Amino acid sequence: MKQLVAFLLMSLTVWPPLAVGQAPTAADSLRLLLRTQPRADTVRVQRLLALAHAVRVGDIPQATQLNEEALTLARKLAYSDGEAEAVLALSVIYRRQTNYDVARRYAQRAQRAFGKRADQEGLARVWLQMSWIDLLQGNYVAALSSALKGLPLTERTGDLLTRTRLQINMGNIYNQLGDYAAALSVLRTALSNAQRLEDPQTVLIALNGLGNTYQTLEKWPQALSYHKQSLNLSKQLGNVSGEISDEINLAQVYGQQGNQAEALAHGLRARQLVRATHDDYNLPLVELMLAQAYLLANQTDSVLLLAHHALQLSQQTRSNSNIRDASELLAEAYAKRQSFKQAYRYRNLQMAYNDTLFGEDTQRKTSALRYGYELDRKRAQIALLNKTRQLQAQTAVRQRQQLYALLAGLGA
Structure with a gap:
């Protein structure tokens, strides 16, 4: 009911006139046209x-309502292109709100809609979205599978933007799986x-991925350089979500180096922006990063408070990597307090999620996916080469036939 009331209020709103000297934005122009x-x-x-799309960052409820209105009208008009774009946009919105189940359902609807139109x-873009959903939950096999399904489509259509974003996802997955050489290569490209x-x-997001990979490798100067570049760009773009991620990353790097003062400074800035x-997406990450900083200072009460809350939020969204990190912090904090029973419990939870994220089965499946993708690419290249040779042979035959005809004509 509240959504319906909000929708009606939005529909009846008279947008205020622009102030004198204020340049109209793209959103203002679109509102005027719609009215x-x-x-x-x-x-x-x-x-x-x-x-x-224009308001999606600053006003998620309005963006949701506009997409739903577009979806309703597209269905009424039997406008399949508009319907497909609307459900994909709704999937992105719900992913950003960490509502991954709803995001996945909308992505599957988009997949069916684009599939009916054979829109590669x-x-x-749907495979990119599916890859993001699984990557954020720590489902690396499914995330890589989706990325590798989307990549050949971008090569056929020439969609370099989607291809680049799929490459970034793949680089982040390789980083998580410990294949740092592949991660750096893909992310640099x-x-x-x-x-x-x-x-x-x-x-x-490419700078962010490179910073994270160097951070994992404990190459601190490179990690700080990429994260600072990313932070500066986020501020220039007015991208608050990106700024939060960058502050979290910088806090983590300083924390890993044992620089508690810088870690807390960036961490508290991130928490201020989150509040x-x-x-909701970055809240568990901020709490985990602050918990890490407090662990360095032996403030175990703060660690336990933040890590327990982060664990609760992450279990609700089934974010496996956050669950693992929260469990690790809780195990260390309880061990410092000599509460060994609790420490043992959370260490077991951490190990279980480590196995889920990085175990032999995950490594085997992702290796098989990469091998299959490379094999398919080589087969496609061989098929193209054979086809090119056949065409060249046919052209040569035609040219010989034309030459023989010309010589026969001259002889006659």
């Missing part, structure tokens, strides 16, 4: 989707592509 041109057609669906570009595209948001924006 002054109320005709229910496919153009309106496109404008609703565009406005939802749309399907590649992705960063180069993002810079060539002049897409700052993609540059941002101001009600960022």
Whole structure:
């Protein structure tokens, strides 16, 4: 009921006029067009989707309502392209709110909608979304499988942006699985592509991935350099969610180096931003990072409070990597307090999730996926080469036939 009331209020809102000298934004222009041109057609669906995209960062409820309105109208008009784009946009919104089950259902609907239209570009974006959902939950086999399904589609359509973002996902997965050489190679390629595209948001996530990989390798100067570049870009773009992630990453790097003062400074800044924006996705990460900083200071009460809450939130969203990290912190904090029974309990939980994330089965399945992908690529290259040779042979035969005909004509 509250959603319906909010929708009606939004529909009846008279948008305030721009202040004198204030330049209209893209969102202002779209609102004006939607208000002054109320005709229910496919153009309106496109404008609703565009406005939802424009406000998605600052106003998630409004973005959700606009996409739902676009979806309803697209269905009424039997506008399959608009319906597919609307459900994919809703999947992205719910993923950002850590509602992964709903996000997955919308992504599956988008997959069916794009599949009916044989839209390979749309399907590649769906596989990217599915890869993100599983990556954020620590389901690395499924995340890599989706990325490898999307990648060939982008190669066929020439969609470099989606290909670059899939590469970033793959680089982050390889980092998590301990294949750092592959991670750095893929992420450097992705960063180069993002810079060539002049897409700052993609540059941002590529920088973040490189910083995380160097952080895992404990190469602190490189990790700090990439995270600081990412933080500066987030501030330039006004990307608060990116700024939160960067502050968390910097806090973690300083914490791993034993620099408690810098770790707490960046951690508290991240928490301030999370509270101001009600960022449910980053809240467990912030709490875990602060708990790590307090562990360095032997403030076990603060560690236990933050880590328990982070564990509770992460279990609700089934975020395996966060559950593992929270369990590890709880085990260490209880051990410091000599509560060995509790420490043993959480150490076992940590080990169980370690096995889920990085065990032999995960390694075997991801290796098989990569091998299968490379084998398919080689087969495609061989098939293309054979086809090229056949065409060249056919061309040569035609040229000989033409030459013989010409000589026969001259002889006659």
